[in-house]
Amino acid sequence: MNEKTDRKQDILQAAIACFNEAGIEATSIDAIRARCGASVGSIYHHFGNKEGIVAHLFINGLDQYWQQLLAALAAAEGAETAVKAMVATYIDWVVHNPELARFIFQARTLVNRGEQGQRLQQNNKANYSQVLAYFRPWLEKGELRQLPLELYAALIVGPAQEYCRAWLSGRAKTPPPQLADDLADAAWRAVGNPR
Amino acid sequence: MNEKTDRKQDILQAAIACFNEAGIEATSIDAIRARCGASVGSIYHHFGNKEGIVAHLFINGLDQYWQQLLAALAAAEGAETAVKAMVATYIDWVVHNPELARFIFQARTLVNRGEQGQRLQQNNKANYSQVLAYFRPWLEKGELRQLPLELYAALIVGPAQEYCRAWLSGRAKTPPPQLADDLADAAWRAVGNPR
Amino acid sequence: MNEKTDRKQDILQAAIACFNEAGIEATSIDAIRARCGASVGSIYHHFGNKEGIVAHLFINGLDQYWQQLLAALAAAEGAETAVKAMVATYIDWVVHNPELARFIFQARTLVNRGEQGQRLQQNNKANYSQVLAYFRPWLEKGELRQLPLELYAALIVGPAQEYCRAWLSGRAKTPPPQLADDLADAAWRAVGNPR
Amino acid sequence: MNEKTDRKQDILQAAIACFNEAGIEATSIDAIRARCGASVGSIYHHFGNKEGIVAHLFINGLDQYWQQLLAALAAAEGAETAVKAMVATYIDWVVHNPELARFIFQARTLVNRGEQGQRLQQNNKANYSQVLAYFRPWLEKGELRQLPLELYAALIVGPAQEYCRAWLSGRAKTPPPQLADDLADAAWRAVGNPR
């Protein structure tokens, strides 16, 4: 059972590496095959087709992030802690899964257009609603500023996301964790109610 | 002379439309040709190859945005006006060039990997430095908070960018201009010095 | 296993036929495909690209000729036998492989310009040196006339080669074997020492 | 009138150079245009189409050679002088028109397959007959050995031709004129009657 799992994992590893080096559409099945030593047939056996590999990586990757995020929120005890935890979790996840993060950034558009695009957008909405549910009490208590609902995501995680994009692409050099506190502060300053 | 310009513009229009509908790599030259009525040869005559079309759109598009941004900064009279102008300009540009913006979001990675990737990154850095130069005086006077330099872009325009991404992709519905003030406020709250 | 070999051979057969009918550069992959019933992909699977087919035919074809020539020389017992064997072997090879010979005549320039051109010229030089080595003893014994080394090939096989070219192209009608003795005599008269 | 001639000649010069560097079929009209500074339209005005350029070069080139050859034969006073003059003329022409010679070697097959192929082969035959006519008297007087008619060309000029091919392609280094006497001797030894 170890071996089988390894083979499947090998394919995924190779796929991510290829996708990030050359781009998803520019990566051929044969390139993945050459990188992991599997056969073409084996790849198709495990993932059905190229989109299957992308979907697998994307879904599992995002899911892992959402779990981590929800866990962090569940552990937070106040609005400020929660908001800052969102930023911290985001950065933490990116830094611990840089390849996966890079992949997900470029895959989003593609996946949305793909066969399971609808389903994934639903998933995303559901997850996002769950997060909003955490915040509602604090919103009602006035610990968070009243803003258009659609804005919270952008205000809280937007800057971290933009910075991480820049870092992953090499445009920015400072490792995100060194900026985590500043980004968390800014997030709180953006959505928190001073009193 | 009108005709020639039109022909070239027609190709660009068709290209952007195709790129946004199907994705850049999934768009074939033939699809562009069919959409604008030009011949294959004509497209190659004007742009050399597919990458040439992408590069043309990307470079001119971004340039236009940077011009607009620098003009807005030049007209700003204080740190707060400037910061808020950056957000407003960004939103304004996206809303007035939604197709171009959509295209640029998806093209960035591709273009960076491409032939002229190096040159474009240099350009970008230069433009960004120019913007930073505007802010330096206010930084020194203490009108802006002291933060790691690499962070300002993400803090000021990050949320607007994230929101616009969501809006352009259909994930968010509210037109960005309706949120412009909130986003501008948040930007100032993130980087402005209260005193 | 028989089938595979056949498939590859079929492609080569079709390729030679097309090359000789229309010229190498004027032959499209599709023409070869249509003639042998293979798929485009299969051709590329076996030979990589069009140049690969040409190279395969050229290398194997020439190699076969050099083997035959060296064998004939090894069996020759005197200078005269050897010189005449060279002419006879040449004619024999052309007559038994007319299509291959026709192809090689037109391919030489192309192949030399190609990727493996360097390697092939080296090969050729090596083979030619080996032939010269056979003759050296007789040269030293004075059974062969002392002439510039670069001249022997042209003097011995040149006329046969020119005639075969003419025959293969239809300019000359008499089958080369009927002229073999005359050509062999001439060769000996050109390089042999009367005493 | 000087200018016009120059322009046409420029095109021809550029064409020969391109043809010899890259091969005739691999040379595009645009490559010729780029090399001589003419416009595409101008080339078509002068030569009709690509084949027209090739034909012009080929016909004029060969014609020039035949004139020189016939003149040399007319001046020869005996069989031996005539045979040796053929070799000398051939070498002389190649050495004075190396680019043209290189071109003609590669163009022959192409031209024969082309539109005017028939006409050119007729021309060639006619010229060849004329040469044979010169030799007939000496053949009848027994100054030349009786051999199959189709063989004389190959025996007399074959070695020189083979050597020149090798020299033009870089395979052989010694300039043909240094070997002219040896080649002429060999030719006479091949077809001349010792008594």
Next chain:
DNA sequence: AATGAATGAGCCTTCATTCAT
């Protein structure tokens, strides 16, 4: 589960040629 040869649709690009100026 794994293998890799075979398939063929489709893509980017080139290039000879035309023609209005």
Next chain:
DNA sequence: GATGAATGAAGGCTCATTCAT
């Protein structure tokens, strides 16, 4: 005679996918 933009057919090649072993 000269120019060069425009045309579109055709070619080499890639690649996702299938399937017999």
